[in-house]
Amino acid sequence: MIFFQLFYTFLLIGAFTFGGGYSMVALIQNEVVVRHQWMTAAEFTDLLAVSQMTPGPVGINTATYAGYTAVLNAGYPQWAAVCGSLIASLAVIVIPVTLVLLLSRWLLKHKDHPRVATVLRFLRLAVIGLIAAAALGLMTTESFGVPGLNLRFGVSLLIFVAVFLLSLRRKASPIVLILASGLVGLLVYSL
Amino acid sequence: MAKYCDIFWSFFRVGTFTIGGGYAMIPLMQREFVDKHHWMSEEEFLDQVALSQAMPGVFAVNMASMTGFRLRGGRGAAVAVAGNILMPVLFILLLAVFFRAFRDNVIVERIFLGLRPAVVALIAAPVFTMAKSAKVSWRNVWIPLLCALLIWLMGVSPVLIVLAAALLGYLCSKIEN
Numbered sequence: 272m273i274f275f276q277l278f279y280t281f282l283l284i285g286a287f288t289f290g291g292g293y294s295m296v297a298l299i300q301n302e303v304v305v306r307h308q309w310m311t312a313a314e315f316t317d318l319l320a321v322s323q324m325t326p327g328p329v330g331i332n333t334a335t336y337a338g339y340t341a342v343l344n345a346g347y348p349q350w351a352a353v354c355g356s357l358i359a360s361l362a363v364i365v366i367p368v369t370l371v372l373l374l375s376r377w378l379l380k381h382k383d384h385p386r387v388a389t390v391l392r393f394l395r396l397a398v399i400g401l402i403a404a405a406a407l408g409l410m411t412t413e414s415f416g417v418p419g420l421n422l423r424f425g426v427s428l429l430i431f432v433a434v435f436l437l438s439l440r441r442k443a444s445p446i447v448l449i450l451a452s453g454l455v456g457l458l459v460y461s462l
Numbered sequence: 463m464a465k466y467c468d469i470f471w472s473f474f475r476v477g478t479f480t481i482g483g484g485y486a487m488i489p490l491m492q493r494e495f496v497d498k499h500h501w502m503s504e505e506e507f508l509d510q511v512a513l514s515q516a517m518p519g520v521f522a523v524n525m526a527s528m529t530g531f532r533l534r535g536g537r538g539a540a541v542a543v544a545g546n547i548l549m550p551v552l553f554i555l556l557l558a559v560f561f562r563a564f565r566d567n568v569i570v571e572r573i574f575l576g577l578r579p580a581v582v583a584l585i586a587a588p589v590f591t592m593a594k595s596a597k598v599s600w601r602n603v604w605i606p607l608l609c610a611l612l613i614w615l616m617g618v619s620p621v622l623i624v625l626a627a628a629l630l631g632y633l634c635s636k637i638e639n
Binding site: 287328376395 | 546547558591614635
């Protein structure tokens with residue numbers, strides 16, 4: 272039965288993907304497109320484009336959409352497809368959340384132990400590097416346009432500098448900055 | 463003690479305004495948990511980022527369950543995760559039904575041209591604002607630099623970096639004690 276298969280497949284996907292959404296995408300593709308053939312490769316590519324453009328974690332977005340499409344393609348009505356999407360989204364978080372809760376409980380008890388404190392000190396340094404790498408990895412022509420004297424790159428650079436400086440001073444809320452940048456894009460590129 | 467509705471709304475906002483994957487949530491989470499609600503110190507926030515990254519699964523959901531658990535135990539975790547994924551799941555469901563109209567929409571595309579550089583800036587800023595809490599100094603700045611370069615240029619998995627840093631910390635703690 273497709274609902275059990277969905278649950279089991281996404282349970283495993285959740286348990287075995289380390290390192291966030293994009294590494295999960297490869298595994299989901301393998302399971303959903305190649306192994307179970309719940310959707311075509313073209314449908315999967317569309318799904319990735321949509322995940323980039325909608326709010327939320329990529330891993331959850333992909334699971335939700337894959338669950339929906341799989342059930343629909345198997346010939347069930349739309350309400351069953353909605354159930355399928357909920358099953359896939361829940362299945363993908365069950366095991367990681369359980370592990371996180373166990374780790375949190377342990378950590379809250381032992382965080383003041385000198386050994387744990389030293390390990391955490393090193394982890395914090397590494398995390399600064401992790402976040403820097405995420406920002407560097409996004410500095411692409413897809414985010415900014417092609418470097419040079421053109422409207423897209425100039426506007427992108429201005430938005431980047433303005434948002435960067437405002438969030439360095441921690442004055443403006445990221446929500447306001449996101450809404451404002453979207454509005455600037457809409458206005459500038461509509462002219 | 464944090465109220466359940468505060469936890470829910472905080473994560474609802476974070477989930478709704480995250481575009482382009484988990485790390486884009488970091489600046490918003492930092493503002494909500496550290497600056498606004500004072501649920502944790504910036505050091506504790508960094509610890510959570512490291513541990514969420516080292517666990518399997520979706521980064522943002524791991525952050526949510528860890529924060530919810532810290533505030534109100536198992537129920538707090540459930541409330542945080544529900545708040546975090548509610549909007550994304552609803553959004554995708556709507557899209558699955560009206561898919562083409564959204565994807566080929568020129569207005570959506572223009573908004574995203576403005577959003578993308580902003581998201582990069584929002585991720586870059588915490589590197590500098592949180593460097594102080596991570597106690598980055600001239601003596602140890604090579605650690606974050608090396609981590610960033612290994613991931614960015616060599617394509618090393620962030621999970622390996624977190625595990626290596628933990629191991630290095632463990633070895634140092636053996637020498638110290």
